Amino acid sequence: QSALTQPASVSGSPGQSITISCTGTSSDVGGYNYVSWYQQHPGKVPKLMIYGVTNRPSGISDRFSGSKSGNTASLTISGLQPEDEADYYCSSYTSGTTLVIFGGGTKLTVL
Amino acid sequence: QMRLQESGPGLMKPSETLSLTCTVSGASIRSFYWSWVRQPPGKGLEYIAYVYYTGSPNYNPSLKSRVTISEDTSKNQFSLKLSSVTVADTAVYYCARLAPWSFDVWGRGTLVTVSS
Numbered sequence: 618q619s620a621l622t623q624p625a626s627v628s629g630s631p632g633q634s635i636t637i638s639c640t641g642t643s644s645d646v647g648g649y650n651y652v653s654w655y656q657q658h659p660g661k662v663p664k665l666m667i668y669g670v671t672n673r674p675s676g677i678s679d680r681f682s683g684s685k686s687g688n689t690a691s692l693t694i695s696g697l698q699p700e701d702e703a704d705y706y707c708s709s710y711t712s713g714t715t716l717v718i719f720g721g722g723t724k725l726t727v728l
Numbered sequence: 729q730m731r732l733q734e735s736g737p738g739l740m741k742p743s744e745t746l747s748l749t750c751t752v753s754g755a756s757i758r759s760f761y762w763s764w765v766r767q768p769p770g771k772g773l774e775y776i777a778y779v780y781y782t783g784s785p786n787y788n789p790s791l792k793s794r795v796t797i798s799e800d801t802s803k804n805q806f807s808l809k810l811s812s813v814t815v816a817d818t819a820v821y822y823c824a825r826l827a828p829w830s831f832d833v834w835g836r837g838t839l840v841t842v843s844s
Contacts, residue, residue, distance in 0.1 A: 620772070653830035655773070662822065662837060663765075663773065668830035706773050710829035715775065715788050717763075717829055722772040 621646065621707055621720035628726040634695040637723045639707035640688060645718060647688035651710035654683060654692045657722075658703045666705075667692060694725075702727040730754035732823050732835035740842050746810040750823030750835060757781065757799055761826040762806045764797065766819040767837075774819075778826050779806055813842045 622640040629635040639646065639654075646652055654667040665674055667683035670690060680695045690709070694701055707720040736748040750762070763778035777797040779785045785797045796809045810817060820839050824831040 649829075651829040655831070662834045663831070664834075665830055665832045668827070668832070674832065708773075708775075708830065713789075716778075716786050717775045717826070719773045719775060 623720040623723045626724045629697045630728045631697050633697050637692045637705050639690040639720050642688055645709040645711035646690050649710045652690040653708045655706045656703045697727050699727050730833050734823050734835045734838040736838045742814050746813050748808045748821055749805050751805050757804050763824050763826040764808045765822045768819040815842050818842045
């Protein structure tokens with residue numbers, strides 16, 4: 618299976634809101650509510666930010682929210698803060714043989 | 729608190745077999761799905777495989793012919809073997825709990841470098 622499609626980079630100023638998209642197919646993003654989002658700072662371990670399209674794990678700020686429309690899922694970060702600058706990856710369950718696929722990642726720059 | 733810790737060889741030569749072990753503390757490996765994910769330097773995340781002790785393991789088709797994942801319930805560990813490694817297998821290898829279908833607890837990762 619092909620990786621999910623994410624923009625290579627997005628940017629925003631402190632206090633603004635940004636949205637990162639994750640586009641798949643009806644066999645993954647569009648077919649199941651199993652989209653997750655991960656934040657990864659340079660040299661650090663990925664951190665689960667959103668699971669099941671819209672759910673936040675305990676301890677994750679409500680500035681982070683997820684949604685889905687058709688074959689595209691989105692991560693929205695509101696009230697951008699400098700510490701939000703990181704790489705973000707989406708993943709999804711897929712009905713293909715691999716069962717889990719990742720997006721290529723998006724670098725968020727906080728200007 | 730659940731913790732995962734990878735152990736591996738660090739440096740390998742092409743054609744060798746990579747063996748990695750993930751030691752789980754704070755949870756029984758009988759109770760969850762366990763997985764391996766890798767990340768080549770400067771690149772994105774790639775799912776490798778998962779195992780659940782009562783079911784069949786699952787493998788990324790792109791690696792399936794070279795990968796074996798297994799569990800050792802007596803040691804509360806799970807392992808990965810990747811045969812015939814090449815330079816392209818150079819990556820940070822993470823073990824992670826797969827709470828179907830998200831990776832919610834990660835190890836710190838171990839860098840495996842394949843070089844002649």
